[in-house]
Amino acid sequence: MSKRDYYEVLGLSRDASADDIKKAYRKLARQYHPDVNPGDKEAEAKFKEAAEAYAVLSDPEKRSKYDRFGHAGANGQGFDFDGFGAGGFGGLDDIFDIFFGGGRRQRTGPQKGNDLRINMEISFKEAAFGVERDIQVPRTEHCETCNGSGAAPGTSPKKCGVCHGSGQIQQAANTPFGRVIQSRTCGNCNGTGQVIDRPCPTCRGTGTVRRTRSIHVKIPAGVDNGVRLRLNGEGEPGLRGGPPGDLYVFISVRPHKIFKRDGNEVFCEVPITFAQAALGDEITVPTLDGDVEMKVPEGTQTGAVFRLKGKGIPYVNGAGRGDQHVRVKVTTPTKLSDRQRELLKEFAALSGEKIPKGAEKGFFRKVKDAFMG
Incomplete structure (x- = not known):
């Protein structure tokens, strides 16, 4: 019996997004999972079918092969359900994601601080040759009074008596898979x-304060x-x-x-004239x-471009x-003296040109056009 597409x-179109695929699979997994339908062979078969489809379509590389070659492209990528974590089901993380919506974990270990952004305007020449500046940056810093502990001087934070220092409280929940923590x-x-029993008077127990710090910045040339x-x-x-x-x-x-x-x-x-x-x-x-x-050769036309080697922007x-x-741009005089005329x-x-009486203006326009190209 041939496999269904x-x-x-x-229940998706071929242009479905990754999020659409995940949502569709979640819905079918909840509906047909064997633990939700004990002893129902038809539901188990539909669950395996949905899981196999998800295993291929949720993987960009496998999906690309499937889109081009069909089931032949997914050869060897079949899915057999052997219990939790089998095949494309993804293990316990995906099980929690399907039945509880994910997001159950929270990072309680060391975390990197937030990045900051500041805008700086510099001149054209400063960009070319570099510049050093002191900039004022408002930011959060560790409180110097309590050294970031949040506790008043002479005291220290204590281990939480509720979670015993773990930061997490565990609860048991009954699920189709049994009792889950x-x-x-x-x-x-x-x-x-x-x-903290006695908060620091400076930071009020947060361990941090807002401060504007002067930071030296070196802008490289180029x-x-x-x-x-x-x-x-x-x-x-x-x-x-x-x-x-x-x-x-x-x-x-x-x-x-x-x-420019x-x-x-x-x-x-x-x-130039x-x-x-x-x-x-x-x-x-x-x-x-x-x-x-810079030397301008005889007979230079307006618009001619000359190169000055090594006078541009330094490479970073x-x-x-x-x-x-x-x-170079040839300029035309706007006023002429009688002698210049x-x-x-x-x-x-x-030059062999005749200037009819009264046509001087036309001549000067012609001279201008000749020099202006």
């Missing part, structure tokens, strides 16, 4: 395993907008002897009036390191720097 067994957090000590720096151990204190969390510094870089950045390359635009473009010249160009001289790993790209007319005549 696993999705059909669980469940644990819950002790209400007398809130799961800490300790009680960072970009959106970079996240981690300062180990500068977050919130850990619980029950656990390590502190970390502090994350998120960097934002203010835009520059002249420079793409990776480690820097771009800027510099104006008609004469400088036509005859060539040596011009002053701003860089992150200060002004430098220290392996050199990017380049700076300078785009005459010289331009003479230039046009020597």
Whole structure:
């Protein structure tokens, strides 16, 4: 007798999510489990069928093979119920998850403290060459009066008499599987395993206080907008002897009036005159390191781009720097003196161009278009 489709067994479509698969299996497991239906062979068969379908569809790799090749792809992945923990049932953890909804356990050992985040804005040049800053970080810290114990000086916490220091209280519950022991957090000590008779006057028994701490931060050269720096151990204190969390510094870089950045390359635009473009010249160009001289060759057109090697952004790993790209833009004079006008007319005549009377404006527009590309 051929096997039914696993999705059909669980009553699901083929695009069902992992959560849908788990919920469907829980429902069928509660309904058909052998301990809920003692002696019912049909219910036991349906439970095994649902468990086999869940064993395959709950595993991403097995599900992928099944979706492509059907039961042949799941060959060797069959499920035989041999009792608790067999096959794809997942053991006692899944049994509790199915019948009690999970979440029965609570961590009572050492826990790492919470991480913190702070935003820092820096200038374009600080991002390029790095900067050191002292930042003010509000955070929770261990109380110095009681050294984090929560008890008044000269006293110490005592073992909880209800849970005997475990932080958990066990209760027995009757289930289809028999008598099962469940644990819950002790209400007398809130799961800490300790009680404080005389609370610390500074922290009122919590063992922690809020304080603003000055932390020195080194921003490396070459960072970009959106970079996240981690300062180990500068977050919130850990619980029950656990390590502190970390502090994350998120960097934002203010835009520059002249420079733009793409990776480690820097771009800027510099104006030049008609004469400088036509005859060539040596011009002053701003860089992150200060002004430098750059040669503009004769006959340069507007929009031409020149490269200044090693004048870009340093690489974070220290392996050199990017380049700076300078785009020149030929500017057109807005006002001409009579002498300048005459010289331009003479230039046009020597170039073989005629300027009809009254067409001077058209000529100057033509000269502008020639230089502006």
